[in-house]
Amino acid sequence: xxxxxxIIIAYTLEKCKSCEMGRKRKFxxxxxxxxxxxxxxxxxxxxxxxxxxxxxxxx
Amino acid sequence: MVDFxxxxxxxxxxxxxxSNPLLMLIWILPIIIFIFYGQRIQLQVTSGExxxxxxxxxxxxxxxxxxxxxxxKKNMNPKEDPTKKxxxxxxxxxxxxxxxxxxxxxxxxxxxxxxxxxxxxxxxxSLSPETSELExxxxxxxLEIATSLHMIYKIVNxxxxxxxxxNNYPLILPLQMILPFIMEEAEAITKAIPAFKSGQPIGDGIxxxxxxxxxxxxxxxxxxxxTVSSETxxxxxxxxxxxxxxxxxxxxxPGDAVEAIVAKNKPDIIIMxxxxxxxxxxxxxxxxxxxxxxxxxxGTERFQIEDIATKNNIPIFAIVIKQSVKEAITLMxxxxxxxxxxxxxxxxxxxxxxxxxxxxxxxxxxxNTIGVPQ
Numbered sequence: 001x002x003x004x005x006x007i008i009i010a011y012t013l014e015k016c017k018s019c020e021m022g023r024k025r026k027f028x029x030x031x032x033x034x035x036x037x038x039x040x041x042x043x044x045x046x047x048x049x050x051x052x053x054x055x056x057x058x059x
Numbered sequence: 060m061v062d063f064x065x066x067x068x069x070x071x072x073x074x075x076x077x078s079n080p081l082l083m084l085i086w087i088l089p090i091i092i093f094i095f096y097g098q099r100i101q102l103q104v105t106s107g108e109x110x111x112x113x114x115x116x117x118x119x120x121x122x123x124x125x126x127x128x129x130x131x132k133k134n135m136n137p138k139e140d141p142t143k144k145x146x147x148x149x150x151x152x153x154x155x156x157x158x159x160x161x162x163x164x165x166x167x168x169x170x171x172x173x174x175x176x177x178x179x180x181x182x183x184x185s186l187s188p189e190t191s192e193l194e195x196x197x198x199x200x201x202l203e204i205a206t207s208l209h210m211i212y213k214i215v216n217x218x219x220x221x222x223x224x225x226n227n228y229p230l231i232l233p234l235q236m237i238l239p240f241i242m243e244e245a246e247a248i249t250k251a252i253p254a255f256k257s258g259q260p261i262g263d264g265i266x267x268x269x270x271x272x273x274x275x276x277x278x279x280x281x282x283x284x285x286t287v288s289s290e291t292x293x294x295x296x297x298x299x300x301x302x303x304x305x306x307x308x309x310x311x312x313p314g315d316a317v318e319a320i321v322a323k324n325k326p327d328i329i330i331m332x333x334x335x336x337x338x339x340x341x342x343x344x345x346x347x348x349x350x351x352x353x354x355x356x357x358g359t360e361r362f363q364i365e366d367i368a369t370k371n372n373i374p375i376f377a378i379v380i381k382q383s384v385k386e387a388i389t390l391m392x393x394x395x396x397x398x399x400x401x402x403x404x405x406x407x408x409x410x411x412x413x414x415x416x417x418x419x420x421x422x423x424x425x426x427n428t429i430g431v432p433q
Contacts, residue, residue: 033260033272033306
């Protein structure tokens with residue numbers, strides 16, 4: 001009956017180019033797809049942004 | 060003295076008598092009122108709903124204008140206050156060419172639209188000439204959003220006020236019928252603002268996202284305005300990749316780029332990957348394959364690609380990712396983003412099924428490439 005307010009939160013999914021380990025974090029200004037970000041925690045490889053997407057939560 | 064304890068209701072209202080004048084009045088009076096004033100009553104009821112929608116549209120256009128001015132002030136650092144200039148931009152209009160004689164209409168439309176695009180770009184750049192191309196593309200898109208919402212508000216308000224002024228109920232009917240669709244679109248356009256401000260990929264960017272990843276580590280060439288191409292190999296075939304130049308907000312000029320590619324090296328097939336509007340009842344983010352040029356917009360790019368393909372006898376295949384209007388222009392949803400790998404697999408299957416080793420394929424990622432480099 002009462003429509004809930006929908007809030008979209010942007011996330012960035014990074015993936016290691018060597019060991020393919022994924023890491024999901026909140027989107028940060030300046031994030032672009034396929035850009036190399038940080039070192040991988042498990043294999044010292046380079047993390048690359050694989051996806052940027054929004055997930056909705058209802059308030 | 061009247062005895063109120065002994066009133067016979069049947070007798071008072073004449074339920075047992077068909078000719079009672081009081082009962083006749085109760086029935087006939089509303090009928091007479093509705094005959095003479097029915098349309099006006101309906102107009103009043105409908106106007107209440109439309110007024111609420113117009114108030115919402117007004118809020119949307121004010122929000123878009125404020126966001127645009129703030130974004131320009133914050134990111135372009137103009138020397139003067141940009142408000143006056145932006146308010147003038149919002150009133151820009153485009154007069155489409157006469158179509159009484161449709162011969163050559165596409166070239167005329169393309170010329171008019173591109174002239175407007177070039178003029179807007181130069182005007183926005185004049186606010187602060189040092190602005191980067193990426194920032195410029197964002198501001199131009201935000202300006203388009205603000206202009207669209209401004210225009211929608213003005214048109215709906217005009218239709219409403221005209222009907223009210225003329226006290227003409229039938230005049231308000233078409234507006235009442237299309238208003239839910241207009242509101243859906245206006246809401247979607249307003250919700251697109253944060254994604255464009257932050258440079259996040261939108262649902263429409265799924266095509267460029269698929270092709271952009273395939274273009275990584277290849278040599279890119281600027282083939283047309285804001286449109287890049289590169290070459291790679293797949294299973295013994297030459298793959299020519301094409302998309303708008305990211306990560307700025309642009310759809311590029313794929314028509315011009317296809318013309319340049321075909322003139323140099325005729326591909327055996329063309330595959331176009333684009334977002335498509337889903338039908339009501341269809342699930343979001345499902346993919347579908349088909350034939351023909353999958354590209355939206357006003358139709359000039361599609362016309363150009365179809366024309367080149369027909370003249371050179373090149374079949375066009377299409378893969379679309381279904382989504383709603385809102386999903387197409389706001390931050391890409393997880394479901395749509397998750398389809399990127401599936402689409403790449405479908406492209407590879409399509410190539411294997413429709414070409415032989417040694418042949419060449421032109422793969423176009425169609426859509427707005429905001430937040431999607433290559």
